[in-house]
Amino acid sequence: MPAASPVQEQTKTVRHRGVVRVTHWLTFVAFIALIVTGFEIVISHPRFYWGEVGNVNTKPLFVIPIPASRDTVPTGYNYVMPDENGWSRYLHFEAAWVAVLTGLVYVIYGLWSGHFRKDLIPERRDWTWRAYWGRITKYLRRAPPDRAEDSSYNVLQRTAYLGVIFVLFPLIIWTGLAMSPAFTAAFPWTAALLGGRQSARTIHFFVSWLLLFFLVVHLTMVAMSGFWRRVRGMITGYVRGSEEAG
Amino acid sequence: MSLTTRRKLIYGSVAAVAGVGGLAAADRLARRYGLIPPDSGGIYGPGETLTYACQRVLNVRTPAREFPHSMISKKPFANEAYPPGDEFKKLRAGGFKDWRLVVDGTVAHPLVLSLADLKSLPVRSQITEVACEEGWSYIAEWIGTPLGAVLREAGVLPQTRYVAYFSIDKVIWDSIDMADAWDQHTLLTMGMNDGDLPVGHGAPLRLRLPRQLGYKSLKYVNHITATDDIRKFGKGKGSVSPDFGYAWYAGM
Numbered sequence: 001m002p003a004a005s006p007v008q009e010q011t012k013t014v015r016h017r018g019v020v021r022v023t024h025w026l027t028f029v030a031f032i033a034l035i036v037t038g039f040e041i042v043i044s045h046p047r048f049y050w051g052e053v054g055n056v057n058t059k060p061l062f063v064i065p066i067p068a069s070r071d072t073v074p075t076g077y078n079y080v081m082p083d084e085n086g087w088s089r090y091l092h093f094e095a096a097w098v099a100v101l102t103g104l105v106y107v108i109y110g111l112w113s114g115h116f117r118k119d120l121i122p123e124r125r126d127w128t129w130r131a132y133w134g135r136i137t138k139y140l141r142r143a144p145p146d147r148a149e150d151s152s153y154n155v156l157q158r159t160a161y162l163g164v165i166f167v168l169f170p171l172i173i174w175t176g177l178a179m180s181p182a183f184t185a186a187f188p189w190t191a192a193l194l195g196g197r198q199s200a201r202t203i204h205f206f207v208s209w210l211l212l213f214f215l216v217v218h219l220t221m222v223a224m225s226g227f228w229r230r231v232r233g234m235i236t237g238y239v240r241g242s243e244e245a246g
Numbered sequence: 247m248s249l250t251t252r253r254k255l256i257y258g259s260v261a262a263v264a265g266v267g268g269l270a271a272a273d274r275l276a277r278r279y280g281l282i283p284p285d286s287g288g289i290y291g292p293g294e295t296l297t298y299a300c301q302r303v304l305n306v307r308t309p310a311r312e313f314p315h316s317m318i319s320k321k322p323f324a325n326e327a328y329p330p331g332d333e334f335k336k337l338r339a340g341g342f343k344d345w346r347l348v349v350d351g352t353v354a355h356p357l358v359l360s361l362a363d364l365k366s367l368p369v370r371s372q373i374t375e376v377a378c379e380e381g382w383s384y385i386a387e388w389i390g391t392p393l394g395a396v397l398r399e400a401g402v403l404p405q406t407r408y409v410a411y412f413s414i415d416k417v418i419w420d421s422i423d424m425a426d427a428w429d430q431h432t433l434l435t436m437g438m439n440d441g442d443l444p445v446g447h448g449a450p451l452r453l454r455l456p457r458q459l460g461y462k463s464l465k466y467v468n469h470i471t472a473t474d475d476i477r478k479f480g481k482g483k484g485s486v487s488p489d490f491g492y493a494w495y496a497g498m
Contacts, residue, residue: 044379045378047381047382052375052385053383053385054383055319055322055384056323057319057321057322057323057384070380071326072325072326085379085492086490087290089379090491090493093294093498094290094292094294097292097297098293179377180301180497180498181311181375181377181459182305182497182498183304183305183497183498184311185308185309185310186305186308188311191311197377
């Protein structure tokens with residue numbers, strides 16, 4: 001790539017602010033650690049229940065048809081997977097701290113700077129089904145994004161990000177804490193409201209799938225709109241003018 | 247140097263100094279109030295310390311959840327136990343009449359207690375949940391002598407900071423801080439669901455600790471040591487769990 005000429009400098013658009021970039025990548029690293037270690041923890045008991053209690057002597061809500069990493073779980077497979085629970089639990093909680101503290105910084109910044117109001121809450125004129133449907137068909141036609149989308153997000157992105165930030169993340173933190181015997185001693189309602197400890201575990205499992213689904217869609221969209229251009233945008237904060245848009 | 251760069255540099259330096267100063271102050275406070283767990287070293291130390299410190303501040307005085315009689319699990323699952331050796335088999339054959347619990351360390355009067363001695367101390371029952379780190383759980387009624395009653399009997403000295411407890415096999419051991427040691431729910435359990443504690447659940451004596459995960463509720467306990475320095479035990483990380491890769495504090 002040739003060195004940026006002064007003319008190109010002028011077409012650079014600020015896409016992501018510093019706090020957004022730093023918290024984005026911290027969350028990314030923490031999330032990958034959480035998903036990997038979460039998988040390792042779940043395979044020690046791939047059975048799910050509803051209510052307060054559940055174990056191999058009770059009827060499961062459903063079972064993931066995979067071998068377990070503990071031989072006390074009757075999975076029907078004559079095979080026990082490697083047990084990686086110890087370090088996985090240490091790392092799961094450490095990564096959860098990174099995600100929670102990063103999220104706190106991001107939410108405080110988002111409220112204080114107007115990031116949520118300006119970039120994430122859909123614009124007033126987009127509060128219609130037509131706006132959503134219009135952007136969906138635009139994606140389906142593979143039409144190039146508007147210039148306005150260089151510096152901000154469209155209505156579908158905004159809704160998806162708001163859902164992840166204000167619904168899925170709070171829910172995964174709550175259901176995680178509701179599995180802690182010490183936290184539920186201090187706040188019994190956190191488990192009771194969800195229907196019990198095992199219900200919390202089951203919801204935690206489903207919300208992690210929703211977050212993983214978001215990650216896959218997010219990466220697909222990034223790849224479709226020019227992977228390295230977008231990744232560079234999230235690292236440097238800038239996207240160049242539309243000559244590169246794709 | 248442009249004005250904005252200079253301003254950024256000043257803000258950055260102020261933030262860095264405040265950050266380092268804040269961390270140093272937090273470290274001092276945490277040490278004074280006992281908020282640093284024994285396994286605070288290593289790459290998982292920061293996360294573990296944050297978890298333990300926050301939980302300690304949150305639930306010094308909040309009791310474990312108790313459940314109604316109707317919620318007791320019909321078939322409690324007895325996880326595989328560490329196989330007790332010949333000494334245990336002999337004691338079991340004798341109906342645990344010769345079982346002794348040794349209480350020593352930083353106490354005024356070291357004790358050697360039979361099960362009958364333990365039962366002569368105040369006995370209480372509670373219906374609490376066993377939650378395993380694997381994910382499963384069950385609820386049972388547990389009957390026994392609170393650890394606090396035994397510690398009072400032995401006259402725990404003021405410098406005591408941890409209580410270590412050992413299984414008869416001598417391999418499995420663990421420890422708790424004084425907040426957990428004095429907690430009303432920390433029970434030297436001898437009975438379960440209106441009967442004697444079954445061997446699969448740790449008979450004759452299991453230390454039940456319902457505010458932490460199941461692996462802290464040691465089975466076959468026959469030795470309790472109060473101490474002012476937990477680092478003198480084992481590899482210095484407060485229990486055998488970190489040797490297997492598990493956290494010392496299991497309240498999550």
